[in-house]
Amino acid sequence: MDSSNDEALDIIVTNVVATFRTRCHLNLRTIALEGTNVIYKPEVGKVLMKLRKPMITASIWSSGKIICTGATSEDEAKLGARRLARCLQKLGFKVRFSAFKVVNVLAVCSMPFAVHLIDFTKNNRPIASYEPELHPAATYRIKNLKATIQVFSTGSLTVTGPNVQNVATAVEQVYPLLFECQKPLHK
Amino acid sequence: MSSRVCQTCGGTDIDVDQARGSAVCTGCGSVLEDNIIVSEVQFVEGSGGVSSAVGQFVSADGPVKAPLLGSGFHTSVGKESRAQTLQNGKRQIQQLGSQLQLNQHCLDTAFNFFKMVVNKHLTRGRKTEHVIAACLYLVCRTEGTPHMLLDLSDLLQVNVYILGKTFLLLARELCINAPAIDPCLYIPRFAHMLEFGVKTHEVSMTALRLVQRMKRDWMHTGRRPSGLCGAALLVAARMHKFRRTVKDVISVVKVCQNTLRKRLTEFEDTPTSQLTIDEFMRVDLEQECDPPSFIAAQHKAKMQQLEQELAKKLDEVEGEISCYKDEIENELEKSRPKLRGIYAAYAKQIDPDDVEVLSTATEPEELVVEDAELQAATQHLTQDFLCQVIQEEEGQDKKTDDNEHELVPEKEDTGPQRQVPPLAIILGKLPRSASLDLQQTFQAFNKSGTEQQSDDARLDGGELDLDGIDDQEIDKYILNEKEVQVKTELWMKENAEYLKEQREKEERIRKEKEQGMYKEKKKTKSKKREQIEASTASEAIEKMLEKKRISNKINYDVLRDLNRGGVGSGGGGSPSRASSDPPHPNTSTRKRLSRSRRKDPQRKAHEVNQDLAVNTSIMGKRFCRLISSTPKKKKPDCKVENSVTMTTQTTQAAADPPTVPEPETSPAPTRPPPNVEEDEEEDEEMEEECVSALQLVGDYGCEMEEEDIF
Numbered sequence: 001m002d003s004s005n006d007e008a009l010d011i012i013v014t015n016v017v018a019t020f021r022t023r024c025h026l027n028l029r030t031i032a033l034e035g036t037n038v039i040y041k042p043e044v045g046k047v048l049m050k051l052r053k054p055m056i057t058a059s060i061w062s063s064g065k066i067i068c069t070g071a072t073s074e075d076e077a078k079l080g081a082r083r084l085a086r087c088l089q090k091l092g093f094k095v096r097f098s099a100f101k102v103v104n105v106l107a108v109c110s111m112p113f114a115v116h117l118i119d120f121t122k123n124n125r126p127i128a129s130y131e132p133e134l135h136p137a138a139t140y141r142i143k144n145l146k147a148t149i150q151v152f153s154t155g156s157l158t159v160t161g162p163n164v165q166n167v168a169t170a171v172e173q174v175y176p177l178l179f180e181c182q183k184p185l186h187k
Numbered sequence: 188m189s190s191r192v193c194q195t196c197g198g199t200d201i202d203v204d205q206a207r208g209s210a211v212c213t214g215c216g217s218v219l220e221d222n223i224i225v226s227e228v229q230f231v232e233g234s235g236g237v238s239s240a241v242g243q244f245v246s247a248d249g250p251v252k253a254p255l256l257g258s259g260f261h262t263s264v265g266k267e268s269r270a271q272t273l274q275n276g277k278r279q280i281q282q283l284g285s286q287l288q289l290n291q292h293c294l295d296t297a298f299n300f301f302k303m304v305v306n307k308h309l310t311r312g313r314k315t316e317h318v319i320a321a322c323l324y325l326v327c328r329t330e331g332t333p334h335m336l337l338d339l340s341d342l343l344q345v346n347v348y349i350l351g352k353t354f355l356l357l358a359r360e361l362c363i364n365a366p367a368i369d370p371c372l373y374i375p376r377f378a379h380m381l382e383f384g385v386k387t388h389e390v391s392m393t394a395l396r397l398v399q400r401m402k403r404d405w406m407h408t409g410r411r412p413s414g415l416c417g418a419a420l421l422v423a424a425r426m427h428k429f430r431r432t433v434k435d436v437i438s439v440v441k442v443c444q445n446t447l448r449k450r451l452t453e454f455e456d457t458p459t460s461q462l463t464i465d466e467f468m469r470v471d472l473e474q475e476c477d478p479p480s481f482i483a484a485q486h487k488a489k490m491q492q493l494e495q496e497l498a499k500k501l502d503e504v505e506g507e508i509s510c511y512k513d514e515i516e517n518e519l520e521k522s523r524p525k526l527r528g529i530y531a532a533y534a535k536q537i538d539p540d541d542v543e544v545l546s547t548a549t550e551p552e553e554l555v556v557e558d559a560e561l562q563a564a565t566q567h568l569t570q571d572f573l574c575q576v577i578q579e580e581e582g583q584d585k586k587t588d589d590n591e592h593e594l595v596p597e598k599e600d601t602g603p604q605r606q607v608p609p610l611a612i613i614l615g616k617l618p619r620s621a622s623l624d625l626q627q628t629f630q631a632f633n634k635s636g637t638e639q640q641s642d643d644a645r646l647d648g649g650e651l652d653l654d655g656i657d658d659q660e661i662d663k664y665i666l667n668e669k670e671v672q673v674k675t676e677l678w679m680k681e682n683a684e685y686l687k688e689q690r691e692k693e694e695r696i697r698k699e700k701e702q703g704m705y706k707e708k709k710k711t712k713s714k715k716r717e718q719i720e721a722s723t724a725s726e727a728i729e730k731m732l733e734k735k736r737i738s739n740k741i742n743y744d745v746l747r748d749l750n751r752g753g754v755g756s757g758g759g760g761s762p763s764r765a766s767s768d769p770p771h772p773n774t775s776t777r778k779r780l781s782r783s784r785r786k787d788p789q790r791k792a793h794e795v796n797q798d799l800a801v802n803t804s805i806m807g808k809r810f811c812r813l814i815s816s817t818p819k820k821k822k823p824d825c826k827v828e829n830s831v832t833m834t835t836q837t838t839q840a841a842a843d844p845p846t847v848p849e850p851e852t853s854p855a856p857t858r859p860p861p862n863v864e865e866d867e868e869e870d871e872e873m874e875e876e877c878v879s880a881l882q883l884v885g886d887y888g889c890e891m892e893e894e895d896i897f
Contacts, residue, residue, distance in 0.1 A: 033675050034666050040678070042685055086658070090665055114481050117408050118367045125364045132368060133336050134351040136409030153408035154481040183405070183478075 011171055013164060015070065015106040018077040022064040022085060023096040031060060034091055049084065056080035060088075067103075074102050074164055104160060107167045111155035111175075113182040120151065120181040140177075145170050151178065193217060269305070276301045279319045286342055287323065287334055297326045303361055313353060316343055321354040328365035333376040335413060337441055370398050370412035370419075377416055380439045386427055394423035396468070397454075404457045405478040406450070414442045418450035426464050453479045501575045725749075 028047045032040035039048040047060045054076040059067045066084065071077035081100055089095045117138045121130040128151075130138035137150040137158075147161035147170035157174070161167040191201055191210070198214030203223075210220035229241040277298050284294040300322040304310055310318050320339045327334040336354065340347040358365055378391040397419035401407055407415050417440035424431040437444055454460055457476050459467065476482075666674060679686070721727035728749070 033678060034671050036663070036666055042682065087665065090658075090662065114405070114478055121367065126359060126362055129355060129359070130367060131351060131355065132407075132409060133411055133413075134348060134355075152480075153405070153478050154484060 009109055009111070009171065009175070011107050011109045011159075011168060013072055013105060013107045013167070015104075016072065016074055016077045016102060016164075017104040017106075018068045018071070018074075018081055018100060018102045020066055020068070020081050020085070020100040021098050022066065022088060022093065023098055024064050024094045026060060026062050026064055026088065026093055028060070028062050031088070031091060035087070049087075051080055051083055053083065054080040056084070058084050074105070077102060102163055104162065105164050105167050107159045107164075107171075109157045109159065109171055111157065111178060111182075113179075113184075114155045115151055115153060115178050116181045116183050117151065117153050120178065123181065124177060140174060142170050142173060145173075149174050155182075191219065193219060272305055272310070273302060276305070276315065276319060279315065280323065283319060283323055283339075283342065287327075287338065289323070289326070289332065289334075293323075293326045293330055293332070296330075297322045300325055300357075300361065300363075304357060307360060309357065309360055317345065317350060317353045318357070320345070320350050321357045324350070324354050325358060325361075325363060325365060328368070329363065331366070331372060333372045335373070335441075337413070368412050370402075370407060370415045371395055373412060373416045374398065374420065377413075377420055377439050381420060381424065381431060381435065383424070383427075383429060386429075390420070390423045390427050390429070393426055393468070394419040397422055400457075400459050401454065404454075404459065404476040405481075406453055406457075406476075408478060409480070410450075411442065411446075413440045414446045414450050416440060417442055417447050418454060421447070421451070422454070456482075498575060 028040060028042075028045070031047050031049070032038050035047075035049060037050045037052075041048065045062065049058045049060060050056070051058070054071050056068055056070045056077070058069075058080075066081070068077055068081050068084065071080055078100060082097060085095050085097045117130050121128045121138050124140065127142070128138055128140045135150075137152045140149045140151060141147075142149070145161060145166045147159060147166050149170055150158045151174075155178075157171065159167045159170050161170055192199055193201065193212035193214060195217045196212060196215035198212050200213045201210050201219060202213050203210045203220075205223075208221070208223035209218055210223065211218050230238050231241055233239050280294055280297050280301065284297065289297075297319075301319065304318060304322065320343055324334070324336055324339055326332075336347055336350055340350050343350075357363075374391050374394050378387050378394065383390045394416070398407075398415055401415055401419065417436045420440070421431060421433065421436050424436075433444055433447055437447055440447075456479070477485075721730055
């Protein structure tokens with residue numbers, strides 16, 4: 001099974017979400033008042049802090065849990081998380097960087113052909129589901145990889161999974177299925 | 188009569204009353220057995236002379252375990268929860284299904300789905316409404332009826348996507364593969380609603396052909412079927428000379444105007460649209476089109492390609508032109524009148540300023556000296572790109588002309604040099620990101636060496652690895668003191684309201700804490716009632732009666748007599764304790780009834796007869812509280828109410844058919860629900876005192892003594 005043809009499929013990772021803990025209580029008001037690029041949301045109880053260097057947005061809770069989104073690779077996510085922790089350290093909190101985990105990876109990929117969604121769903125019931133009233137894409141969930149692939153009729157895919165490896169494997173898995181239901185192009 | 192041992196007092200003297208079907212310990216009065224199962228059939232005469240059998244139905248598929256005899260046998264054996272859920276579900280399905288005009292077969296199928304769902308515990312955490320709607324929609328899909336999810340959400344006033352989520356989940360869990368929606372299914376329905384009269388059928392046929400054509404042309408994948416139907420019907424109507432405006436169609440089909448217009452445009456792009464009406468009816472074109480979004484994407488790709496080619500060509504031309512530019516500028520400088528004084532200095536600064544602005548715009552953070560060359564290169568490219576953009580704006584045909592055009596304004600001071608920086612900022616993302624990326628890649632390259640080491644080390648211990656983290660940069664993220672002050676001020680001003688609220692809340696909590704009445708997360712809104720302060724039960728009852736007349740069916744005089752009549756009935760307390768069935772006080776007298784009710788506080792009251800059971804438990808405690816002098820919140824009030832409820836129940840109970848214990852008979856409105864929780868919490872601690880309360884009704888004289896003992 002040749003997963004990619006002569007032209008390799010570009011899987012572009014667009015978003016990586018990671019969480020980590022600082023193991024210490026954080027005073028959100030201090031962070032809000034003394035940091036640049038912060039948005040304080042007292043109703044929800046969190047502070048949004050945006051970093052420029054890896055373009056990252058972090059949600060900081062007072063319990064010390066932090067969620068980092070917007071990175072384009074796992075390494076970048078880690079770097080950004082550490083930067084953030086360092087920043088908090090400088091603000092005066094006794095920060096310890098622990099339990100760093102990449103929670104979600106979002107990638108997009110484009111097939112060189114269009115896909116006939118109804119056939120695709122028929123062949124792959126019940127793993128695939130397609131509800132045109134709700135969403136224009138067919139959803140294919142791979143349980144063992146814990147990945148979800150959304151297939152659009154133009155042939156573009158968006159894949160979400162717990163790490164980059166899974167995402168790549170998911171695309172490889174789904175490619176032959178899509179190939180079967182492709183729509184031959186005219187123009 | 189089996190001799191058993193009472194669990195509360197250990198006594199062996201058990202009195203079994205076959206008539207009431209209960210076993211009661213004569214020592215302590217605790218009911219050991221209630222609703223003793225007998226194999227006899229008894230008949231009772233209800234109101235109006237109707238005879239009915241005594242007993243309750245126990246469902247065959249009810250709880251598998253036999254109800255425990257002896258302790259723990261609670262009174263809610265009317266209908267267990269599962270049956271109630273199913274009954275409720277069936278009712279809702281019927282209701283909703285009839286609104287959708289589904290036939291009985293569909294409704295039955297939907298009910299079967301619902302049963303499956305309940306068995307799989309999928310109703311947990313979901314509104315029954317949503318689950319019902321999802322089941323109905325599932326049936327619609329499997330049967331192929333022309334009902335849309337939108338219809339259901341309209342009826343329920345719920346967001347479509349929420350319903351859709353539930354529907355998808357159920358379909359997945361029940362492994363039901365609903366066939367895909369075919370827009371053809373909706374055509375007859377919408378056509379009917381558009382009122383074509385006699386020709387409805389013909390119009391539908393035409394519309395069907397159109398939809399099939401659309402399907403072939405790949406317009407229907409990923410789109411709402413209703414949109415396609417709308418477009419097809421509109422065209423079909425026009426073809427048959429019916430005037431249906433877009434507004435008519437969208438009100439029937441439930442899509443937006445823009446969607447309809449878009450579909451029509453897409454259809455216009457297909458070759459089929461070029462056929463005449465007759466041709467269309469006869470001929471079917473072989474050729475199939477690509478999906479419209481695909482075509483759009485291809486179009487975009489083509490445009491990008493063109494732009495790239497343009498850029499390349501321009502690069503070549505620009506090289507030459509920049510030389511010309513420089514030469515011309517030099518000439519101009521010489522010929523320009525020199526400004527004197529400050530203006531001279533000012534004039535000189537303008538050009539470098541522009542350059543500065545550009546560079547700062549592109550790279551705010553790290554103007555590293557060694558990258559100056561890179562910057563210069565990127566700037567040059569940026570400017571070229573910008574020039575190209577300007578040209579494209581003005582007109583793409585005469586490139587050379589435009590270049591010269593550009594040169595002319597450049598001669599003046601306020602040339603594109605001036606224009607360029609604001610353009611850079613406005614158009615901005617394109618050129619800046621291009622140069623940014625360049626800058627960044629080079630910088631990343633510099634840093635990458637150091638960064639790679641950082642990741643591998645430790646970190647589980649919680650130590651923050653500082654490799655690759657530029658402290659200076661981090662410092663920039665932190666404001667200095669003065670800035671902090673300013674920001675604090677601003678923030679306080681902005682959020683004044685919120686802060687005030689928080690402060691008030693804290694004060695409130697503090698006050699409540701002082702009064703000892705603070706409860707964590709007291710969110711239940713209980714009706715505020717004034718407390719009736721009374722020292723004896725009779726006073727309390729009288730005060731309450733003054734305050735409100737609950738019902739004209741209550742004999743208020745009896746209430747007042749309650750206290751006085753207590754002594755006489757105190758003696759008859761023991762035998763009458765052997766009363767069971769709190770919901771069926773058919774034969775017991777008022778007083779006895781009250782006593783039997785009091786026994787229930789020991790039992791945990793749940794579910795069906797919760798109201799009644801709670802009622803009785805409250806009663807018990809109320810009488811206990813009556814002993815205690817501290818005026819607890821709302822207790823005397825409720826106590827009094829309970830005495831009212833007692834009597835009301837006695838008066839009403841006689842009229843009730845004894846078959847099903849109806850919680851509705853209890854005058855629930857008079858009893859505040861939140862007290863239930865309080866009471867049940869304190870159920871255990873009050874248990875012993877309830878015994879004394881039993882005697883209370885008999886002799887109020889003994890109040891104090893009882894209090895001392897317990």
